[in-house]
Amino acid sequence: MIASEDYKDDLIKIAKKLERASQSYPKDENGEPTETYLEYLSLMYEPKIATLVQHLPVFPKTMSIVKFAKMAGMDKEDLMNLLEDTTERGFIIKLGRSYAQPMPLFVYDIPFILKKNIEHKDAKKFAELSRKFFIEDQYYKTWQTSRKGTPRFRVLTVSEEVEHEKEIVPIEEVYKIIDKWDDFAIIPCPCRQRSEVEGIRKCKDKYPIHNCTLLGPYAKAVLEMEDPDIKSATREEIKRLTMEASEVGLVHCTDNRAENTTILCACCECCCGMIGGLTRLNYPRSLARANFISKVDEELCVACGTCLERCKFNAIVINEIAEIDPDKCVGCGLCAVTCPENALSMIRFEREDIPGAI
Secondary structure, three states, X not given: OOOOHHHHHHHHHHHHOOOOOOOOOOEOOOOOEOHHHHHHXXXXXOHHHHHHHOOOOEOOOOEEHHHHHHXXXXXXXXXXXXXXXXXXXXXXXXXXXXXXXXXXXXXXXXHHXXXXXXXXXXXXXXXXXXXXXXXXXXXHHHHHEOOOOOEOEEEOEOHHHEOOHHHOOOOOEHHHHHHOOOOEXXXXXXXXXXXXXXXXXXXXXXXXXXXEEEEHHHHHHHHOOOOOOOEEOOHHHHHHHHHHHHHHOOEEEEEOOOOOOOEEEEEOOOOOOOOHHHHOOOOOOOOEOOOEEEEEOOOOOOOOOHHHHHOOOOOEEEOOOEEEOOOOOOOOOHXXXXXXXXXXXXXXXXXXXXXXXX
């Protein structure tokens, strides 16, 4: 409940600082933050905190506690104490003695990443509101596709299944993404966690939750929150995790910009907002397909149907052998990972430009 117009104005200021960031915020017909989104923000920031948050830069930019305290007209220790609960819940980013307002990704997902938020009395309300503004306020269009019409996320191909490794562009398959970074944080999948909180997760007995990864500065930010559901990991541990995720049938996705790639998602077909653009919302530009496609070895294929069960995108039919529909195949490689006859591999198939790539 937004108690006053002054409080509402503060929440609007917080939202509007996200205007130029990726994903921005859900807007009404006048370009203003929707009422549902403002109610969601009110769960993060009580009135006294909201007056302070609006002064912070949006992460990855930060502000020192000294400067922040001066702007707030407070003693820095008093300010840090006042913000302690909000920072512990990830609603303000804290790196050392510097602070920031969360970027849209964290605003949307952090209530479903930290254990302290999952166990909070507001958890289900967060989930219900986020689903409402994602679908009813059509936030999914902003989340999935940029102003230029380019998908914000892209599918990655399973590294082991790529034919002719010399052809791989370094940011197009999973291990090359991992090799770019030194800092890694394993987090619960916020999409599956959101569905779990609401009690509507269809894949509860099929897919694990703790197998998404934040990379680089995003990893550092969440690790500082010291939450038991967030784990630091080595590069090799992340590579093992991605292979295990592929084996159980999860699709790897990352940011669709060459210079970014700070998140590595393990996506399911029923909970994921990105994959859901293809599997549930009939939104073909929700996700950039990988520049690889499945290839069937006709001599090895025995038409067993394993790949048919694995494909989330209805890209395979079985006749005398498996047949791939190039218009539906996204290039994830899940069909090849568990093919008992090793009859499937991933070959180069140019179809998507990658923003920022040289």
